[in-house]
Amino acid sequence: xxxxxxxxxxxxxxxxxxxxxxxxxxxxxxxxxxxxxxxxxxxxxxxxxxxxxxxxxxxxxxxxxxxxxxxxxxxxxxxxxxxxxxxxxxxxxxxxxxxxxxxxxxxxxxxxxxxxxxxxxxxxxxxxxxxxxxxxxxxxxxxxxxxxxxxxxxxxxxxxxxxxxxxxxxxxxxxxxxxxxxxxxxxxxxxxxxxxxxxxxxxxxxxxxxxxxxxxxxxxxxxxxxxxxxxxxxxxxxxxxxxxxxxxxxxxxxxxxxxxxxxxxxxxxxxxxxxxxxxxxxxxxxxxxxxxxxxxxxxxxxxxxxxxxxxxxxxxxxxxxxxxxxxxxxxxxxxxxxxxxxxxxxxxxxxxxxxxxxxxxxxxxxxxxxxxxxxxxxxxxxxxxxxxxxxxxx
Amino acid sequence: xxxxxxxxxxxxxxxxxxxxxxxxxxxxxxxxxxxxxxxxxxxxxxxxxxxxxxxxxxxxxxxxxxxxxxxxxxxxxxxxxxxxxxxxxxxxxxxxxxxxxx
Numbered sequence: 001x002x003x004x005x006x007x008x009x010x011x012x013x014x015x016x017x018x019x020x021x022x023x024x025x026x027x028x029x030x031x032x033x034x035x036x037x038x039x040x041x042x043x044x045x046x047x048x049x050x051x052x053x054x055x056x057x058x059x060x061x062x063x064x065x066x067x068x069x070x071x072x073x074x075x076x077x078x079x080x081x082x083x084x085x086x087x088x089x090x091x092x093x094x095x096x097x098x099x100x101x102x103x104x105x106x107x108x109x110x111x112x113x114x115x116x117x118x119x120x121x122x123x124x125x126x127x128x129x130x131x132x133x134x135x136x137x138x139x140x141x142x143x144x145x146x147x148x149x150x151x152x153x154x155x156x157x158x159x160x161x162x163x164x165x166x167x168x169x170x171x172x173x174x175x176x177x178x179x180x181x182x183x184x185x186x187x188x189x190x191x192x193x194x195x196x197x198x199x200x201x202x203x204x205x206x207x208x209x210x211x212x213x214x215x216x217x218x219x220x221x222x223x224x225x226x227x228x229x230x231x232x233x234x235x236x237x238x239x240x241x242x243x244x245x246x247x248x249x250x251x252x253x254x255x256x257x258x259x260x261x262x263x264x265x266x267x268x269x270x271x272x273x274x275x276x277x278x279x280x281x282x283x284x285x286x287x288x289x290x291x292x293x294x295x296x297x298x299x300x301x302x303x304x305x306x307x308x309x310x311x312x313x314x315x316x317x318x319x320x321x322x323x324x325x326x327x328x329x330x331x332x333x334x335x336x337x338x339x340x341x342x343x344x345x346x347x348x349x350x351x352x353x354x355x356x357x358x359x360x361x362x363x364x365x366x367x368x369x370x371x372x373x374x375x376x377x378x379x380x381x382x383x384x385x386x387x388x389x390x391x392x393x394x
Numbered sequence: 395x396x397x398x399x400x401x402x403x404x405x406x407x408x409x410x411x412x413x414x415x416x417x418x419x420x421x422x423x424x425x426x427x428x429x430x431x432x433x434x435x436x437x438x439x440x441x442x443x444x445x446x447x448x449x450x451x452x453x454x455x456x457x458x459x460x461x462x463x464x465x466x467x468x469x470x471x472x473x474x475x476x477x478x479x480x481x482x483x484x485x486x487x488x489x490x491x492x493x494x495x496x
Contacts (some may be wrong), residue, residue: 142483143483143484144483145481145483148483166481166482166483166484167482167484168403168404168482168484169403169404170403171402171403171404171482173479173482188452188481189449189450189452189481190449191449191450192450192481192483193448193450193480193481204484206484237479239477239479241403241413243413244413248457248477249457250454250457250458250459250477250479251454251457251458251459252459253459253462333407
């Protein structure tokens with residue numbers, strides 16, 4: 001009849017900190033706001049980071065350092081040189097490696113006491129619920145609208161908080177969506193902008209420190225949610241303007257008519273988010289398919305033959321400074337009022353960085369009566385690849 | 395009745411690179427109308443073809459969303475701030491990322 005006594009609760013339900021962990025987390029433990037109770041909550045917490053990029057870098061580092069017991073990372077990208085300006089988890093020697101492989105190594109090196117799970121995949125309507133289900137809190141550090149709506153809807157369906165952060169150049173936004181009783185992303189923005197209206201690559205870019213600040217705010221909110229202290233960033237949209245160095249706060253309300261979390265919700269399962277964001281069929285942009293093109297090699301051959309070809313550069317002046325083909329600089333945005341500067345009788349090859357803006361320029365100029373005009377296929381990047389490897393790429 | 399309209403970074407290229415502009419206006423709609431008259435290019439970013447504020451652009455009077463006030467008819471008073479807050483996806487350059495990651 002001798003029975004072995006089983007512990008009343010298993011170890012995972014009532015974790016303890018090891019001697020090493022107590023030392024590691026001592027600056028948390030001596031704060032009454034965290035203390036042993038809070039640190040154990042952190043150890044039991046499961047947080048999923050969607051995106052291991054600019055926002056994911058400080059998020060991963062701080063949450064790992066803080067002792068979040070299980071960190072999940074979702075990304076499918078490879079580290080490249082242009083990431084290093086802001087994605088501070090990566091070293092120069094990581095260029096070319098899968099981001100998750102490099103991030104896991106870095107975070108495990110920072111804190112070997114935690115578990116790190118990696119999902120080397122694009123988050124999709126097919127896998128999202130399954131991946132998110134295992135986590136308590138989801139942190140959105142993605143860089144595109146389809147994934148943001150996907151993360152939001154999946155969080156609402158699963159009833160999980162979604163710690164949101166987003167950046168553009170010098171400006172950032174942060175809030176917590178999907179908190180019980182609080183608004184969701186669709187309460188704020190029911191629909192994404194149509195693809196044509198998002199700022200073009202000429203207007204993109206981000207100051208490297210900005211994702212550090214916004215990602216750190218997301219990390220702070222995540223920790224506050226876990227330890228249950230303070231006032232979470234729920235129902236408030238925090239706006240940060242780095243140039244003015246000013247934080248502002250706007251009220252966010254739960255929209256009773258919200259299609260995702262409202263009383264008469266229509267979104268009861270995940271949908272096709274590429275289609276929702278108007279991106280289906282955009283993979284091969286219609287504009288570039290229709291406009292006449294010339295490859296960098298063909299153009300080089302024509303120039304070498306001494307043909308009179310007018311090179312039109314439709315990028316921005318600051319891009320021209322990085323590298324150029326000695327073309328005539330006329331930014332796409334100024335084309336409508338400056339088209340008269342161009343000569344319809346000459347042969348024109350338009351180019352930009354990758355060929356997208358110049359396709360628009362060619363389309364515009366063809367409608368304006370230009371007939372001898374081509375788009376440089378692949379832009380100055382393709383020129384650097386195929387004709388002049390000495391040209392810097394950006 | 396001077397009100398300040400704060401222009402967000404993504405829309406500054408269409409608003410003479412200004413971060414804010416002041417107008418005399420009695421309602422939010424009047425201030426936005428003055429803004430888009432002064433900066434014609436902004437109009438298509440703020441309004442649909444049938445003249446409605448776009449659903450991915452939110453407008454706040456001070457810290458309150460005008461959808462929960464009297465929308466564009468919301469009265470303004472001297473010293474009010476109107477903020478235009480569009481959705482931003484970044485990351486970094488949004489089209490490259492949202493364009494099916496090409």
